[in-house]
Amino acid sequence: MTSPSTSKNHRCLNLISKCISLQNLKQIHCQIITTGLSHHTYPLSKLLHLSSTVCLTYALSILRQIQNPSVFLYNTLISSIVSNHNSTKTHLAFALYNQVSSSRSNLVRPNEFTYPSLFKASGFDPIWHRHGRALHAHVLKFLEPVNHDRFVEAALVGFYANCGRLREARSLFERIREPDLATWNTLLAAYANSEESESDDEVLRLFVRMQVRPNEVSLVALIKSCASLGEFWGGLWAHVYLLKNNLTLNQFVGTSLIDLYSKCGCLNLARQVFDEMRERDTSCYNAMIRGLAVHGFGEEAIELYKSLISKGLIPDEATFVVTISACSHSGLVDEGLHIFHSMKEVYGIEPKVEHYGCLVDLLGRSGRLEEAEQCIKKMPMKPNATLWRSFLGSAQIHGDLERGETALKHLLGLELENSGNFVLLSNIYAGVDRWTDVEKTRELMKDHRVNKSPGISTIN
């Protein structure tokens, strides 16, 4: 029988990483059986991990064939399923967990390695939130309370944060005696990504309280919140901290800094960060193109889009949103149309409602309202409120009453409470001195019980 030490160095294991097809996988599986490696947990775990990436059904059949699989093997497969399948196979991960938690064998009992990946999967999709909360009860049941595991604790904080239960996440965090860097980062990211008011301020407060040295991930959360708050100096401080502490200007930090500087109106600094980055992915380009677009540098934005393509990077859905809107803001209609059509024809990306929204904006702003209207009629999905609002805006710019009224009619069906829509239509009427219609629009607002909040000056 193969000794455990040889089982780790066996040539079969080297082959595993090179396996790409189900046929390869079956060949290696046969070799593992014939060489006796199938009696050892380590090669089996490697095989299970690989099989889950190539053919999940086959991976599950391997597990079924193993007599008395250890919890280690279950854990390997559960975490592989979660990380390789983007949480689309969460039901299989939970089915395996149920086998572990209901096992009568003393050798098979959930341990601290079982839970983190399940909490990650549970937080991903709302349909699993309930199961994640039940899993929390299992943690209390199956794990020794004296041995608080930092991974389980961090996973729980992350799970509640992803469920939108920031209070629970915070309360669990506060009970952790010495949170490590990853746990701090989980909480910082939770607040930075939260839509709740005050959450960005909380990131700033937490950052000051950090008991461990922040790393790049901590700075990404801080910079993101500074960008949302328009806190230029806070963001600049984070940038200086990065440089002084020899941290890496990686793609995540770089992208968030580009976004921060763009939002604060410092396009030169954004460009400087972009140029200083050693490696740039599509997201970095998207952030820089977006910055150029909102500041009206359409030509430069398109140049950058071309550079992205020439570098061999693959544009994604966001690339097309930012690039087409760059064309829209700079009146580069033909370029925008060309890029929109290339989306599907060249890159195989099916345009979504936001891309049609950009297209309608592109045509509408330039006065091609007829074409914009045709585009709305032909688009394969229902136009959303943003799209109609953009069309209404274009109608206002070009004084097109009829299309403005059509847009408002659709908008009322989608978002009655938004007073801005009535104001846009009212402005169209005012622009052509149709004061009776202005009055009628105001009446319509009253009928629909929509209130326009009065403007408030912040200057004392």
Next chain:
DNA sequence: TTAGGGTTAG
């Protein structure tokens, strides 16, 4: 004894 948690743009 080999495994497990955190990050970007729209």
